[in-house]
Amino acid sequence: MELAPANEMNAPQRLNEATILLLSTVAGVDAALLRTIELHPREHNWLRAPWYGGRPGGAMVLGDRIYLSRALFHAPQGNDRTLQLQWLLLIAHEVVHVRQAADLRRGRIGFGLWAAGQYALSFLRNGRHAYSRAAFEVEAEQGRKALTALLRRTGGIHGDHLAMRCARANDLPGMRMWLTEVGAI
Numbered sequence: 277m278e279l280a281p282a283n284e285m286n287a288p289q290r291l292n293e294a295t296i297l298l299l300s301t302v303a304g305v306d307a308a309l310l311r312t313i314e315l316h317p318r319e320h321n322w323l324r325a326p327w328y329g330g331r332p333g334g335a336m337v338l339g340d341r342i343y344l345s346r347a348l349f350h351a352p353q354g355n356d357r358t359l360q361l362q363w364l365l366l367i368a369h370e371v372v373h374v375r376q377a378a379d380l381r382r383g384r385i386g387f388g389l390w391a392a393g394q395y396a397l398s399f400l401r402n403g404r405h406a407y408s409r410a411a412f413e414v415e416a417e418q419g420r421k422a423l424t425a426l427l428r429r430t431g432g433i434h435g436d437h438l439a440m441r442c443a444r445a446n447d448l449p450g451m452r453m454w455l456t457e458v459g460a461i
């Protein structure tokens with residue numbers, strides 16, 4: 277059995293510094309907290325939550341870990357720039373959940389249980405819109421919306437955007453210069 281390459285492929289990933297600067301600026305999550313985040317492929321996760329595959333799904337958070345669909349997990353290393361854009365927009369949402377989990381201080385499983393409770397409450401109030409209207413989801417979506425709005429007003433929402441290129445290349449000075457030029461910092 278040849279396990280090593282597969283294990284290496286699925287090894288947890290971290291956000292690079294250029295991406296951390298972008299996300300801390302637009303999503304308002306501390307850079308120090310963003311540095312603790314581990315990205316994992318979803319197969320490593322035993323928990324099956326109702327919002328896992330929903331819209332805007334593709335990921336879930338347990339504490340400081342973000343579990344991604346396999347395609348999204350491998351997006352940063354691939355050549356599909358549209359997928360990389362989807363990855364970044366999704367991460368801008370998920371990092372807000374990481375901050376919520378950190379604020380909650382109940383550990384990885386504690387956040388999952390809390391989120392399930394929030395989802396159930398939202399179901400009573402919002403029925404089939406439970407997922408998108410749950411307060412913690414609305415808050416997380418602000419991260420994605422802020423990034424979308426910034427990209428839209430500075431050249432458009434596409435994988436070749438300068439911010440995307442800086443994130444891909446981990447070009448920290450380039451990212452900082454761009455964020456300064458567009459008035460984001």
Ligand SMILES: [Zn+2]
Nearest residue numbers: 369373413416
């Ligand atoms: Zn969410």
